[in-house]
Every structure is written in C-alpha cells, then in structure tokens.
Amino acid sequence: MKASKYAVALFSMTLVFATMTWAVDDKDRSDIEKRIDKSATVLSEVMSTPDHAIPDKIIDHANCIAVIPSLVKIAIGFGGERGKGVATCRTEHGWSAPLPIDVTGGSWGLQLGGQAIDLVLVFMGDRGMEHLMHDHFKIGGDASAAAGPVGRAAAADTDAAMKDEILTYSRARGLFAGIDLSGTVVKQDEDETRILFGKMIKADDILRGRIAPPPASEPFLSVLREVSDQARERDQAANTSPR
Numbered sequence: 356m357k358a359s360k361y362a363v364a365l366f367s368m369t370l371v372f373a374t375m376t377w378a379v380d381d382k383d384r385s386d387i388e389k390r391i392d393k394s395a396t397v398l399s400e401v402m403s404t405p406d407h408a409i410p411d412k413i414i415d416h417a418n419c420i421a422v423i424p425s426l427v428k429i430a431i432g433f434g435g436e437r438g439k440g441v442a443t444c445r446t447e448h449g450w451s452a453p454l455p456i457d458v459t460g461g462s463w464g465l466q467l468g469g470q471a472i473d474l475v476l477v478f479m480g481d482r483g484m485e486h487l488m489h490d491h492f493k494i495g496g497d498a499s500a501a502a503g504p505v506g507r508a509a510a511a512d513t514d515a516a517m518k519d520e521i522l523t524y525s526r527a528r529g530l531f532a533g534i535d536l537s538g539t540v541v542k543q544d545e546d547e548t549r550i551l552f553g554k555m556i557k558a559d560d561i562l563r564g565r566i567a568p569p570p571a572s573e574p575f576l577s578v579l580r581e582v583s584d585q586a587r588e589r590d591q592a593a594n595t596s597p598r
Contacts, residue, residue, distance in 0.1 A: 387441075387455050387547040388571045394422035394441050394453075395575040397473045401526065402582045406506055409477065409524060411593070413503060414586035419444035419478035419487050419562065420579065421541070423458050426474045426525075438474065439544060441575060444484055446564030450579050453572045454487075454561045455547035460494075460539030475524040476541075477503060483520035488559045491542030494521065500536055 398420075402408045414420075419442055426438030441453035458474070478484050486492040494500045503522030523536055543558045551569055552561075560566055568576055 385547075385550050385571075386439075387544075387551045390424065390439060390455075390547075391441055391453060391572055391575045393424040395578040397422050397424050397526070398475065398575070398582060399578045401473070401475060401524065408506065409475065409522075410504055410506060411586040411590040413477055413479070413522060414583055415590040417445075417477045417479060417583075418481065418484040421456060421476040421478070421487070422575075423456070423474040423476070426458060426472050439547070440474070441572075442476075442487055442562070443576065443579065444478070444487070444562040444564075448564055450576055450583075451562050451564045452566050452568035453551075453575055454558050455544040455551060457542050457544040458539060459542075460536065473526040476500075477522040477524070479519060479522060484562075486520065487541070488562050490558065491540055494539045494541065495537035 402414075421440055421442035423438040423440030426440075438458045440456055440458065442456050443450045443453050445451075478487055483498060486498040492498055498520045500521040500523055501519040503524050505524070545555060548561075549555050551571065552566065556566055
C-alpha cells in the first residue's frame with residue numbers, strides 16, 4: 356500500500372513539474388512566435404477541407420498571403436476590428452520571411468454583436484503586392500478587395516476574382532454575421548518586427564526575400580510551402596486533363 360502511495364505521489368510531482376515546464380516554455384515564447392504557430396494552424400485547417408478551401412488556381416497565382424488569427428470585430432452602435440498576423444510574398448527563392456502585420460478598422464451603422472474570426476488575405480497581381488510592401492494601406496481606399504470564391508475546384512468565379520487586388524477569406528467563430536473590411540488599415544507591426552528579427556527591418560526588404568527567415572517562422576512557411584506545392588500540382592493537372 357505504501358509503495359502504491361509513493362508511486363501516486365511521484366507521478367503527481369512529475370506531472371506538476373512537467374506542467375510548470377510547459378508553462379515556462381510557453382511564457383518564454385514571444386507573442387509573435389505564438390501568432391506564427393496559430394497562423395500555420397489556421398492555414399492548414401482552411402486548406403484541409405476541399406469544399407471550403409481557397410481554390411487551387413488562386414493559391415497557385417497568389418503573390419502574397421496574409422493570415423490574421425482571431426481578428427476581433429465588435430459592434431455596439433459602431434463597429435471596429437483589431438487583429439495581428441503575418442504576411443509573406445513569393446520570391447525567386449520561395450516564400451519570404453513572414454512580416455508581422457497589424458489590422459485595424461471601423462465602420463458605422465446600426466450594429467449589435469461581436470465576432471472573432473480567422474482571416475486570410477490573398478494578394479493577387481503586382482498592385483496588391485505593392486500595397487502590402489508599403490508601411491500601411493487601406494482596404495477599399497488604396498486597394499480593392501472582394502470576397503474570394505471557395506472550394507479547391509471552384510471555377511466559375513475564380514477567373515473573375517483573380518482580377519481583384521485582394522481576396523478575403525474568413526472563418527467565423529462568433530455571433531456577428533458577415534464581414535466588411537472597407538476602411539480597414541493593414542500596416543507593419545514594427546514592435547513585433549523588432550522582436551522577430553532582433554531589429555527593425557522595412558516591409559519591402561522582408562517581403563522581397565532580402566532577409567533570411569528566422570527559425571521561428573518555419574512552422575508557418577512549412578505549411579505554406581506544402582499548401583502551395585499541392586495547389587500547383589492539382590491546378591496543373593486540371594489544366595492538362597482532357598475535358
């Protein structure tokens with residue numbers, strides 16, 4: 356009986372120490388590192404369901420992709436949204452190091468509710484990419500945006516959608532129905548840029564691939580490489596298959 360009690364006590368102590376270690380490890384990680392991991396999870400989950408994924412053709416032709424996990428949108432008489440995430444662009448050597456970004460905005464109207472969503476922005480063409488490489492830009496003002504078509508094999512709306520500068524995708528978890536990004540400002544998060552890279556680096560240098568990706572960015576870039584490679588293969592297969 357004593358041996359059993361000692362075993363239980365030893366197991367309990369081990370569990371406590373392990374929990375404390377995990378807590379310390381998680382506490383030692385910066386917010387941007389946690390956000391990079393969350394962004395990787397969001398992108399992986401969004402693309403894992405064929406009927407609700409971003410079309411392969413859009414992923415294959417995207418110049419840049421931004422993921423903002425848990426964008427919070429609240430409305431009581433007037434609306435507003437706030438979130439942080441990361442963005443990356445294609446370079447001749449693959450996807451660039453992630454750029455920490457901050458998303459803020461607001462809209463007036465008779466609204467009541469609240470919502471937390473995961474947001475994915477897909478930047479099409481050179482103009483969309485150029486907007487992202489500036490310090491900040493306004494959606495609907497500086498850059499046009501439209502809700503992107505859904506479904507890996509979506510075809511009817513894909514060609515038309517690819518003409519827009521930015522395609523928006525959201526995954527709602529709250530009670531607020533719908534999303535309007537008009538007036539939303541996207542800008543570089545300078546504080547988290549310093550934390551991730553150890554110093555301030557301009558968005559243009561990061562997104563053009565002039566800076567090596569830090570080790571903390573690998574979870575996100577690994578998922579994006581896999582997603583984009585698979586999308587390219589399926590898109591090419593669809594274009595070469597007999598109709």
